[in-house]
Amino acid sequence: MTQASRHLPFRRALFDLLSSMRFAISLLTILAIASIIGTVLKQNEPYVNYRVEFGEFWFSIFQPLGLFDVYHASWFLVILTFLVVSTSLCIWRHWPGVVRDFKGYREKASLNSLRLISHHAEQAKRLETSAVESYLQREGYRYKIRHEGDTTLLAAKKGSWQKLGYLFAHLAIVVICIGGLMDGNLPLKLLETFGLKAPEVRDIPQSQIPAISRLESNNLSFRGNVTLSEGSSASVVFLNAGNGYFVQELPFALKLKKFHIEHYSTGMPKLFASDIDVLDLQSGKVIQSGTVKVNHPLIVDGVAIYQASFGDGGSGLEFMQWDLASGKTSPLNTRSQTNQALTLAGRKYQLEVGDLRPFNIEDLGKPAEGSTSAVAVDKLQERLASAQAVTSSKNLRNLGPMVQFKLRDDTGQAVEYQNYMTPFFENGASYFVTGIRREVSAPFSFVRIPLDSDNQIASFIRLRQTLLDSSLHAEIARRTAAKAQAGGGVSAQSQAQFAEVTQTVLSQFAQGGLPAIDRFLAEKVPDDKRQAVAQTYLKVLQGAVIDAMDVATGRAGLPQLPMNEANYRFLMDSLVATSQLFDYGSPIILQLNGFNEVKASGFQLTRSPGKNVVYLGSLLLILGVFCMFYIRENRLWVHLSEQGTLLAMSSNRKTPDLDREFARHQQQLLGQKPTEQESDA
Amino acid sequence: MNALTPARNWADYGYAALIVLAGCLTWQLYHGYLDYYEQGILLGSAAGLIWLGWFWKPMRWYFPLTALLALAAIGLYQGELARGQSAFWLKYILSSQSAVMWMCVLFFLAMFVYWLGLFKRSATALRVATGLTWAAAVMAMTSKLVRWYESYLIGADIGHIPVSNLYEVFILFCLITALMYLYYEAKFQARSMGAFVLPIICAAVAFIIWYTFDRQAHEIQPLIPALQSWWMKIHVPANFVGYGAFAIAAMLGIAWLLASPKAIQPATRKGLLLGSLAVFALTLLAHLNAASLASDPNNLTGVGFAAKFGYSIAGLLLVAANRGRLQHVFPKPDMLEEVSYQAIAVGFLFFTIATVLGAMWAADAWGGYWSWDPKETWALIVWLNYATWLHIRLVKGWRGEVLAWWSVVGLFITTFAFIGVNMFLSGLHSYGGL
Structure with a gap:
């Protein structure tokens, strides 16, 4: 230019x-x-x-x-x-x-410049200075008077904070950024750049971490995490840093006394709280005790302690170990979150125990309705009724304590299990529930093992052993066939043949459960007859399992199971469970018998000296934005001279409000009827 | 008399006395259950209600009326939630869900009547539409108050202010947007604006209806520990004043684009129309295709969200093609521009307050006032967007076309910060998930 x-x-x-x-x-x-x-x-x-x-x-x-x-x-x-x-x-x-x-009041404005202001009015009569002054005072204006010869100019203004709003709002940005900088990790980044500090990338015990990855407790600001199990304490927190972490020393030691968790009836968490002691590093004396809850941090020595997470802190677990092959039991005591070597059936396994979850509320879906009307109107009415209420009946049930663990064989293959401690009740029967999955992303598939009258899986294990023991099949088949003949189901001639079929079905079942029978049928029976034969086989199997139970109880020297509906159901469930267990992937069933819960609580500890600076900046920002938008800076000039009186008004923003207010002043001060003075815009 | 405080009449003082009385009664009954902060909030609310009533006269009947309706509902409940299904007045009008349904119906009716008034140029129809919007706002407020009470009927430990999940805040959005709109409508004497503002409210209403019937989201859930804080009572409503104001600004931006005269070449117009049609058709195709392919209903919501974005783009191209078509409805489009600016100014102030409050809450709950959590970051992005808008208007002195389009784009950004973040990005702020 x-x-x-x-x-x-x-x-x-x-x-x-x-x-x-x-x-x-x-x-x-x-x-x-x-x-x-x-x-x-x-x-x-x-x-x-x-x-x-x-x-x-x-x-x-x-x-x-x-x-x-x-x-x-x-x-x-x-x-x-x-x-x-x-x-x-x-x-x-x-x-x-x-x-x-x-x-400033802009009291040096000339008559001509005032006339250029869009909102101005004149009259021939000169007003009294005192009258104008008292009017301005009444209206809340501050003003300055300038006399020049016989002309007098009253320059008044109101709402000057509008202008300060600009300063506040922009200063606020600078203040907030400074506060943020104080709390940021810039100093640490610089130390890293110069090679004075470096994050630790190995997974080693805290005490062995070298000084280059440790930060002194006088560090100005930090934000780190530490997880404590009940009864344990720590005097460091861990700071995430890219691929590794730093160890931040604390000016005190933190001890978790107890962690509380409460739930609503829906199973949603209601309260996480940690009872903690803050101990002196040297003497180990308690400096401060308190409870840290979500939304209620405890601040000690400028360090804020927050409730961040929770989990299992290594609970004592008492398992009963059922050997599926021999039916023998042995106790197994371990802790959650630990690994243990096991030798099962001559193979080496690694038992990797995960978390214990004592409380498992599940929504088991809506209770089944008797009639399922598919009529659209009914559906609509149902929907409307449901939309009308703020609650609905849910089938919530606490499934009780549950533990997850993995069993890893010597080839490194792991199968994951999820076992519930308390029996699962359904329609009067009770079950031991164990979930299994082979991939982490897959959902668990559950096996329900029916429990006997003592609420044990012993009867099931016995029955399973008998069913899978091919040396007993002939005896079972004989009894089944005899019973069938006695009941008139088969003739005496075909009894032997029936026994043979029964034995075939049993031996197929013993090789792989119901899928094995399916495979057998697919191989041997032509398509068109398969359905009918399958039905027959199933009936045979259902009959044989009753006799298998008799054989099993007989061998164990126990009284025979009376045949009623509940026991029949037990047998049918056993059949299904036995079939499912072929795919269990473990030679044992671990049944949780008791535990001694130790909870863990995750804390976040922060020191942020910039926090109050940021808050000050935020306050300035709000104040500034408010002043800028909601305070109108009005300036009013009353020029008194021999020619009469001139009233002029300006504002930082031309709005209808300005028009209205000018009209009011015009009327009250000059007694003029407001002219239709639209602003030029 | 000072100009800052215009003359008050007996109605002003009567209203103030009523609020003070209600405040004192609440204090006497419940102060034992409130912590210091909540007692402060009670005090602040009373002062705020008085100020609102003095600032805008219709609030002097609005608040007492909604309180009366809510009290009637509480009386009818007789302490038993089940009576919501049997007592006539509760079942059909006053239970929170019935009130929400009435609100939905009234907002839709209002929108159609506004449109009728706009196209038939009928002042009567527009007046009726305003009345319907007021009625909807009354039902919305009543539903909020009654729902608050109902939550305590479910269980003393479950009771909480109904601003805790996406369903509840959508009703809040409808309520606040409608009230703010009614204020501007009265202030600028321009009822035709409703034809543009109501559609955004009705979009929210449509969402509420879908959310109720498809997801049963209307059921009251207890608060997880992170939300059990008095901060929620002020952070969430402040945020929604911001969202509502930005929504109004965007819709009036569209109105301005349609109202301000502009000559468009017929070829350009044709191109824009074709473009609009093409975008619509493509989106519809993609939407139907994706809907039939998706097996997981959760993916489907994301698809629906993206599709709505496509439809909106088609709609905006349609707006671009019809620039200046509504000149006769708004002879002074500058007024729309002014309302739009005022809405953004008020929205910006409240959004700033809400973000600061959010930061302070985060400092209490998450251990840091700023964690660069997606929700926080998107709040910052929204804030930066409107800060830039205001700079350009106030400092550069721009007006008109660019700012109008920008306010519309601003709504897209705001919507993403409001819903999109919850749907597509994970983070600490995951309470409002679909």
Whole structure:
């Protein structure tokens, strides 16, 4: 443009650029877009997860760009720094003008300049200065009087805070960013850059972690986590850092006395609370005791202690170990979250015990309705009725304590189990429930083992052994056939043949349960007859299992099971369970008999000296935004001279309110009827 | 008399006395159950209600009427939730769910009557529409109050203010948006604006209906520990004043685009129309295709969300093709621009307050005032967006077309921050999931 602008010194040009509105707006936009990245890409995950998700190629590009921790990446901090610089310069630039506006009354305005203001009115009669003064006071205006010759100018204003709003709001951004910086991990990043500190990537005991990965307790700000089981204590927390972690020393030791968890009747958690002691590092004396709850942190020595998570802290577990092959039992005592070597049936196994969950409320679905009318109107009415009520009946049940564990064989293959301690009741019968899955992502498939009158699985185990013992099949088949003949189901001639069929069915079943019988049928029986034969086989099997039970109780020297509906159901359930157990993948069943619960509580400990700075900034921001939008700065001039009186009014924003207010002043001060003075806009 | 406090009449003082009386009664009955913060909130609410009634006259009958209806419902319940299904007035009108259904019906009716008034240029129809919107707002507020009471009937430990999940805040959104709109309608004497604002409310209403019938989301759930805080009582409503205001600004942005004169080449118009049709058809195709393929109903909601985005783009192209068509309805489009600005100004203030309150709550609940959680980050993005909008208008002095389109884009960003984050991004703030 002009010569002057071309020869602008570089520093001046830079100042102009950085403090310009265009630059500020660009920064706001860039910041918004950069922020999106971190919300789309999950942040601070272990690097392995990213490698799996994106592949090695993209990982090698994303990682140096800091995309896995965008908000602490150097380029992001640079944007924030520019925002602070730009805002600061903007304040610097406008500061003098704002102060001038805030202080000044513009009492030097000339008559002509006042006439150029769109809201002005004149009259020939000169008003008394005192009358104007008292009017301005009444209206809440502050004013200044300037006499020049025989003219008098009263320059008044109201709502000057509007101008301060600008300062507040922009200062707030700077203050908030400074507060954020105080709490950020910039110092740690710098130490890392210069190689003075480095995160630990190995999984080793805390005491062995070298000093280079340890942070002193006088660290200004930190945010770390630690998990404690009941009764244990810690004097460090762990800080996540990219691929590894730092150990932050605490100025005190934290001890978890007890963790409480409460549930609503729906099974939703209602309360997480930890009773803690804060101990002196040297003497071990209790400095402070308290309860930390979600939303109710405890602040000790500038360090806030938060309830962050909870879990099992290594509970004592008493298992009964049922050997499926021999039916023998032996106790097994262990702790949750530990591993243990086992030798089962001559093979080495690793038992990896997971978490104990003492409380498992499940919604077992709506109770089955007697009639299921498919008529649309009924459905609609049902929906409407349900929409009308704020509650609905749910079939909630506490399934009791449950433990998860894995059994890993010597080839490294693991099968995961989920066993419930208390019997599961359904329609008067009770079951031991064990879930099994071979892949972590798969849902558990459950085996329900019927319990006998002593609420034990002993009867089932005996029956299963008998059913699978091929040496007993002939005896079972004989009894079944004899019973069938006695009942008139088969003739005496075909009794032998019936026994033979029964034995075949039993031996097939013993090889692989119901699927084995299916396979056998598919091989031997033509398609068109298969359905009928399958029905017959099933009936034969159902009959044989009664005799198998008799054989089993006989061998164990126990009284015969009387045949009633409940016991018949027991047998049928046993048949299904036996069939399912072929796929169990474990030579034993671990039945939880008792436990001694030890809970664990996860704490987050933070020291954030910048918090109150940020809050101050936030307050300034709200105040500033409020002042800018909701305080109107009105200026009023009353010019008194021999020619008469001139009233002029201006505001920071031309709104209908200004029109109305000017009209009011015009009427009350000059006694004029307001003219239809629309603003020029 | 000072100009800042215009003359008060007996009605003002009567209303204030009523609120003070109600406040004192509440204090006397319940102060034992309230902690210091909640006692502060009670005090603040009383002051706020008085201020609102003095600031905008219709509030002087609105609040007492809704309170009266809620009290009637409470009386009818006689302490038994089951009476909601048997007592006539509760079953058909006053139980919270019945009130919500009435609200839904009334909002839809209001929208159609606004449209009727707009196209038939009937002032009577527009007046009726305003009345219907008021009625809907009354039912919405009543439903909130009654639902609050009902939650305590389910169990003393379950009771909480009904702003705790997506279903409840959608009703709050309808309520706040409607009241703010009614304020601007009265202030600017422009009832035709309703034809544009009501559709966004009705979109929320449609969601409420789907959410009720398809997901049974209306059932009252107890609060998880993270939400058991007095912060919720102020953080959530403040946020929804922001959301509601931004929604109004965007819809009036569309109204401005349709109302301000602009000559469009016939070829351009044709192109835009075709484009709109193409986007609509493609989205519909993709939507139906994805819907038939998706086996998991949870994926389906995401698909529906994305499809709605497509339909909205088609709608906006339609708006672009019809620029200036509604000149005769709004002879002074600048007024729409002004309302839009005022809405964004008030929305920005409340959104700022809500975000600060949210940060303070986060400091109590999550251990840090800012964790760059997706919800927080998107709140920042929304904030930055409107900060930029305001800078451009106030400092650069821009007006009109760009800002109108921008306010519409702003609504997309706000909607994503409001619902999209809960659906597509995981994080700490996962209470409002679908």
